[in-house]
Amino acid sequence: MLSTTSQAEVAANIFSMALVDHTITQPIPVYPAESLKSREDGITVLKVLVAASGEVKEIAVEKSSNHKNLDQAALEGVKQWKFIPKQAHGVAVEDWVSVSICFSGKEVVVLTPKQINKRYWVKDQNGCKLFDNYLQQLAKYEWNGECQNGFIEGAGEVIAVYEGKTVNKLKGTFHKGLLYGEAYAQTLDSEFNGMFVHGLKNGKGTLVWNYGMRYEGDFLNSLMNGHAIISWPNGVRVEGEFDKGNPVGNKFTPPRFTHRARLKFPETLAGFHKSGAVTLQALVDEKGEISQIEVIRSDHPAFEREVFKVVASSEIKPAMVNGKAVPSLFRYPFRFGSNSEDNKPYSIGLDPEVETTGDVPEQVKLDALPTFKVVAPLVYPFELFQKKVTGKVAATVLIDPTGHPADINITEASHQDFAAATRAMLASCVFTPAIKEQVGAWASLKIGYEFSRNSKDTLYDSDVYRILRHSKEVKAPVYKLAHLDQKPQAIYSPVAELPYGYEVKSAEKVLVEFTIDKNGAVQLPHILKSTNPELDWLAMTTVSRWFFKPPTVKGEPVDVLVSIPVIYSAANN
Known part of the structure; x- marks a missing residue:
């Protein structure tokens, strides 16, 4: 990123970056003096045909900045570049590349689609492609604008909906599915206002997290990079440089346990399982108090219960910046036993009769089977427990492409209350869905539970x-x-x-x-x-x-x- 206080300084600056299969080392285009004076800014996207010699053979404006002077400056600058040409079977060949020149404030940023990961491309409700760096793979994307040549195009808003809730929102101007210029992005835990180039945060912007932390400054390829001011709701404020998301010269330490009670293996699972894991995410304030706890993963409710016993009796030191305490998100994995992947708390089997990848059942081969992500408790009916009534339940649960239990069929139950408890337990679980060709797919699982005082499935200790x-x-x-x-x-x-x-x-x-x-x-x-x-x-x-x-x-x-x-x-x- 370049701060331009004069045309001479701009012209003198040299940059080096990767461009698809090409590497270039050339001067950055000059920010026109008239544009600086009239405060014109925008993004010019250029389409460049690179000859086998590395010279620019053809160049044209693919997407205008809506300012003639900026477009012309971009063209004049890139015309001078010499590329290392693309190689095909050891021979230099012609190749088209895309270059974006971002003019913003007094800065010029040059970017290419090199940084765009193919897995972040998704489709909206009409099959129109768009790039979402916040990727909500299992969500349904909705776009309210135009679709051209298979890509969303122009001004509009994209929302990603998962389980009936908006989990992501992008609002701005898109070109070939990529967000450009001043835009707004919202996730479940943060909001961003600022510049986008090639679908990534580039240039000036402000990122605010729900718990109050605020970053205002420079971004490069969606990383905090350059000069910025970062502040916290308790008044702590730091100004300085960031390099690829990390503060330069400012000492930051994340939250950590200063005293952690011993994690005990659940007595109810002894003899049944050798390992398990629970992952928590929470907000730790400047006093070390923990709140807004979310269970990201839980292999069994007995593991989860032991983890909360530890959390309740432990002490956490808050995040520190230059010796000052600040609130911060805290994610911590708790592991039990050997943590071998061969020992899962619940064994599940795919039901081949109802395995599906859509609304209509069909025999398919899935790339990955659905698994439990968070296992809910199986409540032993109290009256039956007191009377020492035991029993078993067999069930088939249909998991939709978002990991939600869409249908629960009790195929066998020794008591109606055992059936009701099992249905509620499965409805409360969180699953990782089956995957087919990198997207969520329908799949049905067969599973059985035992109700007895010695069962691993119930939670009585x-x-x-x-x-x-x-x-x-x-x-x-x-x-x-x-x-x-x-x-x-x-x-x-x-x-x-x-x-x-x-x-x-x-x-x-x-x-x-x-x-x-x-x-x-x-x-x-x-x-x-x-x-x-x-x-x-x-x-x-x-x-x-x-x-x-x-x-x-x-x-x-x-x-x-x-x-x-x-x-x-x-x-x-």
């Missing part, structure tokens, strides 16, 4: 038996909310999932009672009152994943009985 034993001995729960030092504080409380295609027409309420044990885990959930029995098992499955800071009485951890309404709102379904 020694704390359950301790709570039940104490309750039986004293004829009452140990404590109630009024006895606690303070109200229970949730560390992790994901929202309840709705069945595929289910819509709430009016507010539905399920009152769930459960025990928070002295570690903070939810035990023995059951329904006190409900307006819709169909949602009961989903509510209990969701609540089983919640985790709290250990409840205390006079500073000592205790078990406490609580009841919480789970409300399904018609406003957001």
Whole structure:
């Protein structure tokens, strides 16, 4: 990136970069004085025919900057270049290349499509191609503008929709599917306003994360590169240089555990599995407090529960910039045992009778089978557990191309409550979808579960038996909310999932009672009152994943009985 304070300085600057199969070392085009004076800016895309000698044989404006002086400056500059020609079987040959000259403020940026990765090309609802550097592979893309020669073209807006939610948005001017000029981009965790060239952030821009961190400055190929000011919501502010996304001269350290409790292998999985993993992402503020926890991966709810026990009793040092604490996102993988890929908590089999890649079933060979990404708890019906009723369930679950369980068919069940619990568990899981030719595909899985006190599938551990034993001995729960030092504080409380295609027409309420044990885990959930029995098992499955800071009485951890309404709102379904 070049700061141009005069034409002489611009002309004197030399740059070197890769251009498809060509390498060039030539002067950057001059920013016209008249354009600087009148504050003209824009992007000129040139189409260049490089001769076998490396000379420019033909050159033309493929996309205008809408300013004649800028287009002419780009043409005059690139005409002087000499390329290393493309080689075909050891012989130099002619080849067309595309060059973009970005005039912005007092800066000139030269870029080519070299940096564009083919895997970031997607198609909209009409099959029109576009480039999205934020790639939402499993989302459906919608474009409200024109389509020319198979590519989106002109001004408009692209949105990527996944599971009914907008996960990405691009708004600006596109040429051959690529975003150019001043544009707006939004993801689930950030917003960007600034310059794009060849579909990538290039030039000046402002990137703001949802938690308040703000970067305002230079970008190169979507990396923070050049001079910038970065600030945080607690007032910390740093100005300096960035090189390929990394600060130069400013010491930055990410959040880290200063004290981490020992991670224990779940007792309920001992003898069943040798390994497992859970990955969390969270926001760590400048005080080291953790919030906005998201489970990225969880091989089994028992692993997940052990991880939250560690999080609840550990200390985290916040991110530091030049000795000052700042809020930052924190992603941490927790691994259990040998972490061998040969030991998965659930074995699943592809059902060849209903394997599909679209709406119509057909026999195909998938490139990758669907797998569990986040495994939800399987709730053992409380009354059946108390009566020591055991049983098994077999099910077939149809996974759509986004990884969502589209249909759950219980093929065998020894009790209707076991069937209901299994259906709710599978509906609450997150899957990685099957892949066919690099896109999500339909696939159906066959899976079975066992309900018994010794089963790996259910989540009842020694704390359950301790709570039940104490309750039986004293004829009452140990404590109630009024006895606690303070109200229970949730560390992790994901929202309840709705069945595929289910819509709430009016507010539905399920009152769930459960025990928070002295570690903070939810035990023995059951329904006190409900307006819709169909949602009961989903509510209990969701609540089983919640985790709290250990409840205390006079500073000592205790078990406490609580009841919480789970409300399904018609406003957001």
